[in-house]
Amino acid sequence: MDISKTVLVTGGSSGIGFTISKHFAKAGYRLVWVSLSQQEIDHAKLRLQSEVQDCEINAIALDLSLPNAAKKVYEWVKNQWHIDVLINNAGFGTYGFSHHIDMDRELNMIQLNVINLYKMTRFFLSDMIDYNKGTIINISSNTSFQPTPKLSTYGATKSFVNHFSRSINEELKILNSKVKVMCVCPSAIQNTNFRKTSKMDNLKTFRGLAATTSEEVAKDVWNGFVTGKDFIISGWKMRILYRISTIVPYRIQQFLVRKEIKEI
DSSP: OOOOEEEEEETTTSHHHHHHHHHHHHTTEEEEEEESOHHHHHHHHHHHHHHSTTOOEEEEEOOTTSTTHHHHHHHHHHTTOOOSEEEEOOOOOOOSOTTTSOHHHHHHHHIIIIIIHHHHHHHHHHHHHHHTOOEEEEEOOGGGSSOOTTOHHHHHHHHHHHHHHHHHHHHHHHTTOSOEEEEEEEOOBTTSSHHHHTTOTTBGGGGSTTOBOHHHHHHHHHHHHHTTOSEEEESHHHHHHHHHHTTSOHHHHHHHHHHHTOBO
16 A cells, blocks of 8 residues: 555544544555554554555554643654644543533543644644645534533533634635645434443433434545535534524524433
């Protein structure tokens, strides 16, 4: 395999990070992963290399909820590879009434979902602007579209990702830069560990009308990347609901949201 380009994927060894990595590996990209568990990395490397011949995977085990994690990643990468595509995918959620959720847990989530995503974007964006090429793909969520009870802080972190990513992309257009920032908003993904690690395993939304799969999200991301899109609502059912939501009154939206976030 002739490897000429490199993609850096946070959370690349599992979930949608892994399924997105497949598309890039098949297209000849070198993979660079940052994931929490070395054991998970080792297992995922063997799995992907058995599916994609001569796939090159470089990885580091690092907790991206630590304050200096983004800088460590950048320093590890910068003297080894030029990053053509950065995918900020790593993240977790919390569920429940805000005053019941452990504050430290949510602060760690903010550190991962917001602060280190911001830092990763800023570090690599500067290099991409200097080269006048590159793409940053930030994974947001459909919870960024409207207030979501019991997912208040999680939804707020994803709202930041949405607005931050799309605003920077508009700045790049003003600068006539060839660099692009893509924002991806999936609905609830059925077949990943996110729902378990975020203690949302019993939420109706993962079996709901707009639920999607990691495979569908990865396909949407890849298709959006190769066609140059900058905003992706992932899942065909979610895309339909998003269009409908523009004409549905707020109180009805909230009625439907509350039904979706009920436990079953």
